[in-house]
Amino acid sequence: MVVALAGAIALFASGTVALPAQEVLVVRGMIGSKRDFFQDPEVKRLLMAHRIQVQMTPVGSRELVNRDDLDDYDFVFPSGQSMVEVVYERRKNKSTNPYRPFFTPIVLATYADYARALRDAGVVREQGDGDGLYYDLSVPALIKVMQQGRFWSDLGTGNNNRVITQIPDPCRTYSGATYVGMLAFALNDNHPPTDDEAAVRLAREIKPLLDVEGQHGDDHAPKYLAPDGRTFGTVVVIYEHQFLAHQLAVVERTGQPDRTRALLYPEAQHETAPELLAFTPAGNRLGHLISEEPALRRRALELGFRVLGPSGETSDYGALSEHLRARGLPTPTSGIGDTETWLPNRKLLERMILEVGGCA
Template identity: 50%
Template sequence: MHEPEFKAVDPRKRFLLWFVPPLAVFAAGLTVLLVSGHVTGPFRHITVVRAMLASKRDFFQDEQVKRILMARGYQVHVTPVGSRDLARTPDLDSYHFVFPSGHVANEHVKARRTGKHAVPFRPFFTPVVLGTFREYAEALVKAGVATPYDRGEQPFYYNLDVDQFMKLVVAHKRWSDYKLANGNRVIIQSPDPCKAYSGAVLVGFLASAVDDNPPQTVADAEARAREVKPHVDAQGQAGEDMAPKYFAPEGPTHAVIAVIYEHQYLAHQLNRRGADKERVLLYPTVQHQSTPELISFSPEGDRIGELMMTDPALRRRAVELGFHSLGWNGATEQDFAGHLTGQGLPEPPSGETGRVALPKAELFERMLDVVGDCR
């Protein structure tokens, strides 16, 4: 019978056998993170940039955009506000940059910054469009005021003749007149024109339907506004952003036709696993492209603006969020259409029709005051 054997194991070897494999895995992982720049993030200096933004704040609130900026050493603290309120805020100078949505607010901000640091950047644009639902778009086709843009049995985009559409509005037509269960009036719902730029653009759309020529005097602007006002008042109390209501599951009960931005619709479609075939866009025969300006008040704001214009990751993310990227010379970059078609979404008719002629900033401001009873 053999006696049992006992082996003495050096505790140092046992420790190494247990510790070395995990250490090797950790070291390899650390190397990858260091190369990618993720580990250094918590240890590097992060510059917090204060910004006041209108509807384009959804770009800076995107999680991927936040990560990209953090990797570059910046964190943007967003204060949300409507474009017109932004331009009038008393503490405007306390921010590093602002990002209003339209030219009226842009001009007000620049006027207030006369003689001070005010550097504009135009990284992208997005058209103001009308979001609706397929059955309502088809009803407008039957009414002779809309036509499908993209081919196929279920188009995503339709052209809308605003002049002819306004005849339906003036005649107090109801959706039930076109064999729909909805007995409400055919109207467009928008954000408050006193606060949101997209709401203001609707006033411009309706004013152009009254007369293609923009008003040239204060008296003309007030008279045009009084013609438009009943059609804006018909929608009832307005909020600051129609997109949340339009994209909600019960969207048709909130807003049959809603003024939104094209990028909001495209982002909605691109973020889904399958296309939302119920929601479609109406493109007015006279379009308006919102080309927001990031207006910097400081070196920190300048750096964010420069990154928006040059950083490949931010530029790519802007397209993924539905924006048309613009270069330094204002030319549209060509990756927009390719990205959409690559995701199975047809290219929209952005910029293919005439542009709505908005009045001069001060006259347009007066029109908005009259239409919205702004205070």
């Protein structure tokens, strides 16, 4: 009886016991790469304590904003400002309220031995306090190695494949499209193309570097982080939070980080600025919660996100660093840097993606 009473008290305190007698608000949303936040069991539990259940339609950000049924949802959550602009244009004169709970840089992920091979080839430089987990990446140097058609075996490894970067489908995903923009920025002397002729020229120079991969996938992080991830690819484009969430989980489980993997931060980095765009009162309720509710903000940190202030301000930039240090993980020195990759305007980037990916 004592155990049963204690359990009932705990359920009542969490709000769970009252759920059967209270209506659960189902909030429908289309979500790009940040869907892993809403797929997290703890996030689901915290939302359910507020009687909210998120019903997700997972879809690439670039595909999301062009869906015919956009207005049928309570919210959408695309990655990147350019995709947010498309939503605003499509919903002109309709209610669209933005929420910016967190952000995460686009990075390249690899394995420790490949990171050392790239270091010896002058492509990356190990971060001083990164304990072998983090490297600074020269995108121009990486492009040079790829253009030369060099193989990993040329760099002292036993891999006889060409040195390439595997990316999500640039026609469907924001990260894939952004990587094309990052390559263009590096190839154009740290300037984005400003006219159609330059955009097409750069796209045609980039296309052979991506065609080597063959068919592009969607989110590469799950395969990269799988136990047999090495058989899938050597260098992949992912988001920082995906790597950090993996490391935090490994440290919690074993007490030590996963030293078989490493993260490469482009020296001219690009931060994604995902926004939850709410169309209905239900969407607004969810947006307020993930932006302001302390337990949900703390869970975002535990999932590797860089958490913004409750109103989207930058006051909480250092919270992730503190969270990593408290759990015995080194803090990357890149990810928030002074040098940023500037993408071409949306029209020119679309022109480049069409040329590179062959998408409509």
